[in-house]
Amino acid sequence: MKKKLSVNHSEICKTRITAIKDTMEILSGKWKFHILGTLLETDRMRFMDLLREVEGIGSKMLSKELQDMEINHLVTRTVQQTKPITVVYEVTExxxxxxxxxxxxAKWGISYRSSLHSPRDRETA
Amino acid sequence: MKKKLSVNHSEICKTRITAIKDTMEILSGKWKFHILGTLLETDRMRFMDLLREVEGIGSKMLSKELQDMEINHLVTRTVQQTKPITVVYEVTExxxxxxxxxxxxAKWGISYRSSLHSPRDRETA
DNA sequence: TGCATTGGTTTCCTTTTGGAAACTACTTTC
DNA sequence: GAAAGTAGTTTCCAAAAGGAAACCAATGCA
Structure with missing residues (x-):
């Protein structure tokens, strides 16, 4: 037993681990979940609205993150020929x-907050 | 209608957005999902096994990520008094x-891979 | 005429992140 | 007595991420 058969279960999980890496790469960065969370509730928003809504983000970051997500077909960007030109972003199907x-x-984060008040939950179960 | 009532739905989502931020902060970094994904399948692993299993990670990062997760009560660290001392990590309840x-x-990542082969899925639905 | 709003881009800078390699210390095995 | 395995820590460095502020072009409003 010199050489470790490092993994027995490995073959099954490789796919899973790769899948996790793929997903997290697409959703990388400080803001994507935040932006998506916001966009998923409103369905369509203009750039400036997002800038105001996603608190703390700057225009550079917002722009970059939206571009990333557009490339990955997660959101669409539509220019509307209004008086001052407006651009709407929406989550794709x-x-x-x-x-x-x-x-x-979100669910986990909410129960995490609760557990901060009654930490016993976190200790025992 | 001069001042934008920037948000109507806001109050409801604030909690949600905060929850998302909380969760993502705890799971921040390049490796936590990867380590957790591995650890969740095996239940208990030694440091060196994780080092071999989580491909690409170095001992510094592994050590740091495990410490973070220990602080957040996500994993436990147990020293075992074996011949060369071993340490096992396991995911807490x-x-x-x-x-x-x-x-x-993982589920999303797997179907993402599939959609790369038949991109139509990503375009139309 | 001048200021505000729209949707960004660009520049400059700081912080964070992460990796490679060396090192520690202890034990067992060759 | 040297090598190898245990579990890390430390140092040094490069790259990436992210933020603040300035800038741009077009248009509307007063």
Missing amino acids: YGKTLGPIIDEI | YGKTLGPIIDEI
């Missing part, structure tokens, strides 16, 4: 498939 | 509540 992830993350 | 998130992320 494909982007909406991220809904369950965001939901789980 | 509390850490296991992250399971659904990891599952959704």
Whole structure:
């Protein structure tokens, strides 16, 4: 038993681990979940609205993150020929498939907050 | 209508957005999902096994990420008085509540891979 | 005429992140 | 007595991420 058969279960999980890496790469950065969470609730928003709504973000970051997500087909960018030109962003149907992830993350975060008040939950279960 | 009532739905989502930020802060960094994904499948692993299993990670990062997660009660560290001292890490019951998130992320990543082969799915739905 | 708003881009800078390699210390094995 | 395995820590460095502020072009409003 010199050489470790480092993994027995490995073959099964490789796919899973790769999948996790893929997803997290697409959703990387400080703001994507935040932007998506916001956009998923309103369905369509203009750039300046997002800038105001996603608190703390600057225009550079917002612009960059939206571009990333557009490239990955998660959101669409539509220019509207209004008086001062406006641009609306919306989550694609494909982007909406991220809904369950965001939901789980939000759910966990909420119960995390609760557990801060009654830390016993975190200790024992 | 001079002043934008920037948000109407805001109050409801604030909690949600905060929850998303909380969760993502705890799971920040390049490796936590990866480590957790690995650890959730095996239940207990030694440091060197993780180092081998989580491909690409170095000992510095592994050590730091494990410490972060220990602080947040997601994993436990147990020293075992074996011949050369060994240390086992395992996901706590509390850490296991992250399971659904990891599952959704893995699920999405897997179907993302598929959609790369038939990109039509990503375009139309 | 001048200021505000729209949707960005660009520049400059700081902070954070992360990796490679060396080193520690202890034990077992060759 | 040298090598190798245990579990890390430390140092040094490069790259990436992110923020603040300035800038731009077009248009509307007063």
